[in-house]
Amino acid sequence: MTDANTPDLMQIFDTIEYPEAYRITYLANAIVFPAYADIKKDFGLVRAEYILLACLSHFDVLTAQEVARISRRPRNTISRAVHRMLADGYLDRAPDPLDGRQARLRITSAGRRLHDEISGYLSRRQDEVLGNLDADERRSLTLLLKKAALHAAKLDT
Amino acid sequence: MTDANTPDLMQIFDTIEYPEAYRITYLANAIVFPAYADIKKDFGLVRAEYILLACLSHFDVLTAQEVARISRRPRNTISRAVHRMLADGYLDRAPDPLDGRQARLRITSAGRRLHDEISGYLSRRQDEVLGNLDADERRSLTLLLKKAALHAAKLDT
DNA sequence: TTTTTATTGTTCCATTTGGAACAATGTGCG
């Protein structure tokens, strides 16, 4: 596979016209796809469902629209996830008394337990993929990612 | 929207159990989705198609399997992309004389022109999303991303 | 050699996906 005739498949990391975008996307795929496949196999959840769970684990109450904004996903996929997770007892929904359009979503204790299990899959895979960075590099990367992500969140308001 | 009653939607960047994975995925989405939507609208290409184009722009000749490995995408999506891009004249295919199973793919000049246009969309969006990093930070991020990506590429061999 | 195992590319099929249109509700402006 890695003989002299085979091109170095990773040279593209350097030659691509958009190196940061390429590497970020590559890392995202490397982390999320395997974890996602395991989560689907072990819990039967699709991506929008555990994203919904993750959002609700970190806020007391959210609307579906807010979840869509936080996760940068289309509203209809969140809507579907809400229905399935409601049916499975992982969250509660109550109409907002102040605004008849929106509903207030909260995670249940069953949902929180499920999220705790699932987040282990993602943490483990994250640590595997970033495993060759030393502590300083890891800290530095984390900070730079946060700065960029906060800026990205302000775009496309 | 950002009044006192509204929770800070971005606190999750700090509280999530897998902060690097979350931020990387968030940035990947922030870069790729808008660019992807524009590329689809302006050129009618789906993601696997411009990924194929990008790979073939950076290697003289590749097999479909190699494209799948480089891009971490399932083989059947690459196979479909090859057929569409062949029909549109963006690449050439020739059977490998040494191995009857595989075919040697090359980009055509039309394909290269198309890739040049498309990569502008991704570069521009990349620079927008990373726009608040100064030169040192940007350089540092780029290096850390490369180190991690090279390591990720060696996983799941 | 023959037989088994692995690899490549493809097709099939069920599921996921997201854009667009929609009804219901709320907001702003005359």
Next chain:
DNA sequence: CGCACATTGTTCCAAATGGAACAATAAAAA
């Protein structure tokens, strides 16, 4: 007030997606 416009959540539908099985070829084992 009345009327245009915006927002939320949902449904519809066409398209994309990816796992699994497949035929053809190659490599390895017996």
